[in-house]
Amino acid sequence: MVLFTSNPDIYKNAYPNWQKTFRNYNDFFDLYSEHFKEAADKLIDSIEANRGHIADNIINPALFLYRHSVELSLKAILHRIYLTSGLDDNKIKDKLEGHGLDSLWAKVNNEIRSKYNFGADQNEKDELRTIGGLIIELHNTDDSSMTFRYPFDKRLDEFTYGDGKESFGIDFIHFKEQLDYLHTRLRYWIYYKVSGEWSNE
Known part of the structure; x- marks a missing residue:
């Protein structure tokens, strides 16, 4: 028996490499961020009326996928900035090391303000503060990309x-909406602008 095989019916296969063929190598972090975000959305959308407590069974995988999409978005932005700055691969790898969303956001926030003039007016400052607040909240819930994947830490x-009580609930629709906003701003505002693909027209 094997796990990975191909089906003669092309509609019963997944083709994980084809999207890379028309994407630049520099966009792969962004591509994977999109994949994880879309997978999380589909999980949340599958809950529908939540009969049989479906949400309780899939919330951890969904939250992990969302968190990982944010991590990949931040790394996509930094990867682009570092490449543009002429850093070599070893230095870039060192700077992208780790899973802490707080440190990744701190690097992004510093780079885009100093090199790309983000935060030039009060509206942009307020929006960066909002984006940062959501990222830090997510980081404080899962600071090592472990919380949503494992029941226990390494000890x-x-x-x-939350408070650890059985009655603690997560509004998954609200969470999805907030991640939609966060993903949109990270990708279509920040990432596209540092990639030279952004326009304010």
Whole structure:
């Protein structure tokens, strides 16, 4: 028995490489961010009326996918900036190391303000503050990309949400909407602008 095989019916295959053929190497972080975000959206959309507590079974995978999409978005922005700055691959790899959203956002925020004039007016400052607030909230819930993937940390201490009580709930529709906003601004405002693809027209 094998896990990976091809089906003669092309509609029963996934083709993970084809999208890369018409994307620049520099866009692969962004491409993967899109993949994880779309997968999370489809999980949340599948909940529908939440009969049988479906949401309880898929919330951890969905939250992980959303968190990873944000991490990839931040790394996509930094990767573009560092390439444009002429850093070599080893330095770029060192700067992209780690999963902490707080440190990744701090790097992004510093780079885009100093090199791309983000935050030039009060509206942009307010929006960057909003974006940063959402990222830090997500980081504070999962600071190592472990909380949504494992029941325990490396010391086998239990990960908990909120107050840890059974009655603690997560409004998954609200969460999805906030991630939509965050993803849109990271990708279509910040990433596109540092990539030279952004226009304010």
